C-alpha cells in the first residue's frame with residue numbers, strides 16, 4: 007500500500023504537521039516510538055513566540071493549552087544585559103500592543119494539548135513504532151523499523167520530525183560543538199516574576215531566566231567542567247552561586263529544583279531534504295537555546311510544509327520539484343535562525359574584555375532606537391524572514 011505522507015515522530019513538530027494536514031484529502035500515516043500517553047521529553051520547557059501562538063491557534067491547539075492550569079506563562083518583558091559591561095535593553099509587549107512577547111510552555115502540557123487536538127480531529131498515531139531507516143526511490147520513500155508490521159511502509163513523501171533525523175539516508179549535516187553545556191533547572195525568587203524574562207550575557211556564556219508558573223525556568227551555559235561543579239552543589243549553594251553569577255539584575259533566589267544538563271551543539275541540514283524525504287523541527291536544525299528560537303523555527307517548518315503539501319497534487323508529493331519548492335521557501339527563515347542564535351553566542355558569549363564596549367553600545371542603541379528595537383522585537387515575535 008502506498009500512503010501519501012508518512013510522518014515519523016509525533017512530538018510537537020510532527021503533531022503540528024499532522025494537524026495542518028488533518029482536513030486534507032490525503033492518506034497520512036503518523037508513527038511514533040513512544041507509547042500512548044507517554045511524553046519522554048516531558049521535563050523540558052519550551053519558549054514560544056507570539057507568532058507560534060498564532061500558528062497553534064490556527065491548528066486548534068492553543069485553546070486546549072490555555073485550559074491547562076499554568077501550562078503557558080506569558081512573557082511580558084525581556085530584560086537583556088551583559089555582566090561586567092554597560093548597556094542594557096528592555097523589550098516590552100506593551101510597546102507592540104500585544105498581551106505577551108511569547109510564552110513559556112511545558113513540553114508535557116503542549117504534547118497533551120496536541121494529542122487532544124489530534125484525537126478531536128480524528129487523526130490516529132501509530133504508537134510504539136521505532137523507525138530505523140528511511141530511504142528514497144524515484145517513486146516513494148521506504149520506511150523501516152521496529153513495530154512497523156510485516157514489511158516496510160511506503161509513502162510518496164516521508165516527513166521526519168523525530169528530533170534527530172538520524173534514520174534518513176542522504177542528508178548532509180553541519181555541526182558545531184560549542185564545547186559548553188546548558189544547565190536547566192527550576193528556580194524560585196522572593197519576588198514574583200510578573201512575566202519578566204532575563205537574558206544576561208556573561209563572559210562564561212549566556213544565562214536566561216524565563217517566567218514559568220510560580221518560578222523561573224533557568225538555562226545557564228557553562229563549560230563542561232564548571233557545569234559538573236555546579237551540578238554537584240547542594241541546592242542552597244547552587245542558588246547562592248547563581249545569584250552571584252547573575253549579578254545585580256535580579257537577586258533573592260530562594261530555591262532550585264530539577265537540575266540537569268545537556269551538551270550545546272548547533273546541528274543543521276543545509277538542505278533539509280533527501281530523496282522523497284524532508285526533515286523538520288529539531289531533525290532539521292538543533293539550535294543553541296540562547297534566544298529560545300528552536301521550537302519556533304520547527305513549528306514554522308511544520309506549518310509551511312503543511313501548506314506546500316496541500317498545494318501539491320497528490321501524484322507530485324515528494325518529487326524533486328516539491329522538495330525544492332519547500333527548501334527554497336524555508337531557507338531564509340531557517341538560515342536566519344541558525345545565523346541569529348550562532349551570531350548571538352559568538353558576539354555575546356565570549357570572555358574578550360575588548361568586546362564588552364561594542365556589546366554595551368549595541369545594547370544601548372537597541373534600547374534607545376525605536377526602529378532597531380521594533381525590528382529586533384518583531385524578529386523575536388515572528389521569526390527573521
Ligand SMILES: Cc1cc2nc3c(=O)[nH]c(=O)nc-3n(C[C@H](O)[C@H](O)[C@H](O)COP(=O)(O)OP(=O)(O)OC[C@H]3O[C@@H](n4cnc5c(N)ncnc54)[C@H](O)[C@@H]3O)c2cc1C
Pocket residue numbers: 014015016017018019020037038039040046047050051052053135136137138167168169170173190268286287288289292295298300301302304
Ligand atoms: C537535550 C535537549 C534539551 C532541550 N531543552 C530545551 C529547553 O529547555 N527549552 C527549549 O525551548 N527547547 C529545548 N530543546 C529544544 C526542543 O526540545 C525542541 O525544539 C523541540 O522538542 C522540537 O520538537 P520536535 O517535535 O522536532 O522533536 P522532539 O520533541 O524531539 O520529538 C520527537 C518525537 O519523535 C519521536 N521519535 C524519536 N525517534 C523516533 C523514531 N526512531 N521513530 C519514531 N518516532 C521517534 C519521539 O518519541 C518524539 O515524540 C531541547 C533540545 C534538546 C535536544
